Amino acid sequence: MNRLLAAVPVIGLLGLAAMLGVGLTQDPQKLPSTLIGQTVPPFDLPPIAPDIPALAHTAFQGQVSLLNVFGSWCTSCLVEHPVLLSLARRGAVPIYGLDWKDEPGAGAAWLARHGNPYTAVGDDASGRVALDLGVTGAPETYVIDAAGIIRHKQIGPITDTVWRETLEPLVTRLRANSS
Amino acid sequence: MTTRAIRAAGLLPWLLPALLTPRLWAVTPEELLSDPALEHRAREISQELRCVVCQNQTIDDSDAPLARDLRLLVRERLAAGDSDREVIDYVVERYGNFVLLKPPLQTNTLLLWVGPLACLAIGIAGYGVYLRTRRREEVAPLTLAEEARLAEILDLDRARVQPAPAREISQQTGADTRKTDP
Numbered sequence: 047m048n049r050l051l052a053a054v055p056v057i058g059l060l061g062l063a064a065m066l067g068v069g070l071t072q073d074p075q076k077l078p079s080t081l082i083g084q085t086v087p088p089f090d091l092p093p094i095a096p097d098i099p100a101l102a103h104t105a106f107q108g109q110v111s112l113l114n115v116f117g118s119w120c121t122s123c124l125v126e127h128p129v130l131l132s133l134a135r136r137g138a139v140p141i142y143g144l145d146w147k148d149e150p151g152a153g154a155a156w157l158a159r160h161g162n163p164y165t166a167v168g169d170d171a172s173g174r175v176a177l178d179l180g181v182t183g184a185p186e187t188y189v190i191d192a193a194g195i196i197r198h199k200q201i202g203p204i205t206d207t208v209w210r211e212t213l214e215p216l217v218t219r220l221r222a223n224s225s
Numbered sequence: 226m227t228t229r230a231i232r233a234a235g236l237l238p239w240l241l242p243a244l245l246t247p248r249l250w251a252v253t254p255e256e257l258l259s260d261p262a263l264e265h266r267a268r269e270i271s272q273e274l275r276c277v278v279c280q281n282q283t284i285d286d287s288d289a290p291l292a293r294d295l296r297l298l299v300r301e302r303l304a305a306g307d308s309d310r311e312v313i314d315y316v317v318e319r320y321g322n323f324v325l326l327k328p329p330l331q332t333n334t335l336l337l338w339v340g341p342l343a344c345l346a347i348g349i350a351g352y353g354v355y356l357r358t359r360r361r362e363e364v365a366p367l368t369l370a371e372e373a374r375l376a377e378i379l380d381l382d383r384a385r386v387q388p389a390p391a392r393e394i395s396q397q398t399g400a401d402t403r404k405t406d407p
Contacts, residue, residue: 172294173290182278183291
């Protein structure tokens with residue numbers, strides 16, 4: 047009995063260590079999105095340039111698509127940009143852009159320089175729409191199903207691996223569900 | 226050691242202004258609401274909300290652009306007539322309970338709230354058990370046979386140390402003999 051009691055603190059300590067150990071492996075910057083399973087909040091943003099279509103929440107109806115939060119100031123957006131361009135070139139999935147907190151014209155200039163993978167881009171200069179989406183940083187990408195419901199949030203750049211292992215299977219599954 | 230202490234004390238007048246200056250906030254003048262009552266509520270709310278970029282700061286403290294956006298949002302909602310609760314719920318709806326620096330009591334935060342109290346209770350209980358078992362050992366009465374043996378040893382002892390000249394010495398040697406006595 048006494049020996050059993052003596053083991054209690056040791057077991058407790060090991061349990062705590064295990065719990066904290068698991069906590070260490072998790073990235074606190076990756077917040078679970080509260081908007082998963084909810085429809086895209088309504089918004090209607092102006093275009094970033096006359097020749098690039100503007101973006102409103104109505105765009106997300108009728109097809110599986112991605113909503114990508116970017117900015118000309120965002121360095122890791124450059125990392126995923128070639129991946130997005132290649133997806134757009136292949137017609138893998140429509141990608142919509144949210145130009146987050148950019149100076150007027152800066153987003154358009156950035157797209158002119160690096161290429162434009164977006165079907166349409168909304169100019170969220172004030173960051174208000176990003177707040178409604180629960181954006182915590184750029185780049186962030188939402189996978190939205192044909193009913194306009196947010197199904198997944200990718201925090202950080204989309205690499206080839208992320209696309210192949212996470213996003214592509216999800217897009218395929220969502221397409222199968224909606225048809 | 227002392228010279229170091231004196232030198233440290235000499236620094237105090239220089240540090241004093243820093244200690245006396247009121248805490249500085251990240252809030253910039255153009256963000257402030259003109260209505261002082263609303264502004265006061267905005268500040269109170271801002272101090273309860275966590276900045277999701279610099280995660281250990283409140284949005285009131287943080288210089289991150291996103292924190293600024295959230296401060297403006299809080300003020301916008303207040304100006305639109307929301308209650309404090311409604312403003313906080315609005316932000317939580319978008320960013321989750323994580324933004325609350327004081328998380329609500331619910332099943333998945335139960336451990337967080339009850340954990341420290343539980344640890345304290347376990348500690349007190351453990352100490353109680355320890356005290357009780359220790360006392361029990363102390364007051365355990367001797368059996369008759371043990372009493373008899375004890376008396377025998379004491380008698381033997383007394384007889385042996387009696388010839389010693391001083392009482393203090395007798396006690397010391399008594400202790401010694403008891404140890405060596407088979």
